[in-house]
Amino acid sequence: MSNEEFxxxxxxxxxxxxxxxxxxxxxxxxxLDLMLPMxxxxxxxxxxxxxxxxxxxxxxxxxxxxxISTILVVIGFVAEPLGYADHSLAxxxxxxxxxxxxxxxxxxxxxxxxxxxxxxxxxxxxxxAKDVAESASRAKSDFLSSMSHELRTPMNAIIGFSEMIQHxxxxxxxxxxxxxxxxxxxxxxxxxxxxxxVLELSxxxxxxxxxxxxxxxxxxxIEEAIYQLQTKATQKNVSINVNMxxxxxxxxxxxxxxxxxxxKQVMTNIISNAIKYNREGGKVDIFFSCDDGDTVRxxxxxxxxxxxxxxxxxxxxxxxxxxxEAGPIEGTGIxxxxxxxLVERMGGKIGLDSAPGMGATFWVEFPRSDLxxxxxxxx
Numbered sequence: 257m258s259n260e261e262f263x264x265x266x267x268x269x270x271x272x273x274x275x276x277x278x279x280x281x282x283x284x285x286x287x288l289d290l291m292l293p294m295x296x297x298x299x300x301x302x303x304x305x306x307x308x309x310x311x312x313x314x315x316x317x318x319x320x321x322x323x324i325s326t327i328l329v330v331i332g333f334v335a336e337p338l339g340y341a342d343h344s345l346a347x348x349x350x351x352x353x354x355x356x357x358x359x360x361x362x363x364x365x366x367x368x369x370x371x372x373x374x375x376x377x378x379x380x381x382x383x384x385a386k387d388v389a390e391s392a393s394r395a396k397s398d399f400l401s402s403m404s405h406e407l408r409t410p411m412n413a414i415i416g417f418s419e420m421i422q423h424x425x426x427x428x429x430x431x432x433x434x435x436x437x438x439x440x441x442x443x444x445x446x447x448x449x450x451x452x453x454v455l456e457l458s459x460x461x462x463x464x465x466x467x468x469x470x471x472x473x474x475x476x477x478i479e480e481a482i483y484q485l486q487t488k489a490t491q492k493n494v495s496i497n498v499n500m501x502x503x504x505x506x507x508x509x510x511x512x513x514x515x516x517x518x519x520k521q522v523m524t525n526i527i528s529n530a531i532k533y534n535r536e537g538g539k540v541d542i543f544f545s546c547d548d549g550d551t552v553r554x555x556x557x558x559x560x561x562x563x564x565x566x567x568x569x570x571x572x573x574x575x576x577x578x579x580x581e582a583g584p585i586e587g588t589g590i591x592x593x594x595x596x597x598l599v600e601r602m603g604g605k606i607g608l609d610s611a612p613g614m615g616a617t618f619w620v621e622f623p624r625s626d627l628x629x630x631x632x633x634x635x
Contacts (some may be wrong), residue, residue, distance in 0.1 A: 302329055302354065306361050315369045322362035329354050398458075407451050413446040453590040457574060460597050467515045469599050471625040474510045474519075474552060478542060481524040489531050495539045496527070510546040511625040514602045519622070523554070525595045526618050530558040533616070551604075551621045557616040569607055572596040 302325035309318030329351060416522040420426055422437040429437070459465050466612075484498055489496055512519070530540040538559045570576050574593035599616065600604040603623050610616035 284525045293392045302358055303361050309365060315366050318362050318366050322352060322358050324354055325358050325421050330368060339558050343569055367464060372448050411444060411448045415441060418444060451579045456594050457590050460594060468515050469515050469602060471511050472516045472556060474512045477520050478523050481520055481527055485527055485531060492531060493537045494534050497539060499543045512552045512622040513625045514622050518598045518602060520566055521597050522598050530556050534560045550624055552624050553619055553621045555617050555619040557617040562612045563610040563616050564612050564613045571608055
């Protein structure tokens, strides 16, 4: 064996219990080897002593025990009763066989211990790396959360005073000044949205997002989201159409079991993207499917440029805008990542169907409420 095989750090003495057990095993094996007539044991019983090396703190003890076993085999062979002093060739060969087996077992056990030690060391390294990564993630999330809170206060003040000046609350301003204040206000609101997105992402990564599901009407919640986005749609001349299948119209409520606030946030993000990445004068179609299954599917389609197959796998990655960072459309690339996480936290699924030049359809599925299923059964 090379020196590297034995270099396992400072030698740690085995515990008193291991020493006592090893001594007992050696004594029993040695006694049996002497007591059994005609050399029946043939030294092979000493393999048990070698196997004791597995419980020693250092792998080098395996070879120490193998050496002790070899010595005991020789002593036992020499010290056999005089009546059996004339050893036959078979007995001598058996003793040689015992030597070979003892050392083969020692080398195999050493190899197994080495692999076991490497595996244990690798597991400790992985656990340490995991702890470091989790600590860094918590520190990052705490920093983002703290900075987001600190930034929102002055940003709200900037937006508030800009609105007051633009609306003439503190005095009349001319047309050019009003235009410039509009730019300040628009930029401030965009920056505030970015801060809010980063804060939301840090909350999600920290695992402090509370989900409180209840039975709600999906149609009513989406109507509220559309109302908030109507001005944005009008500015881009995009129409929003809501469609329902026959079952959905019949049930009217299309109830799902979700967190109302988070569901509205999800739909607002999806519909907002459909408006933002649509073409001028385009349309957004929202379709409900409330059949007799256990889920409700809601699809939001636009007729914009669409998304290529290669890019679709990156759509839900945070801070990834698929190369549109330098384009005229503002955004952070966080919205869909947050949306996906919230959907999954509410027990739902989210997906995308798109092709270049054919627009994009984002769909979500949520658990159907018991209320909705009971209504369907009674119809």
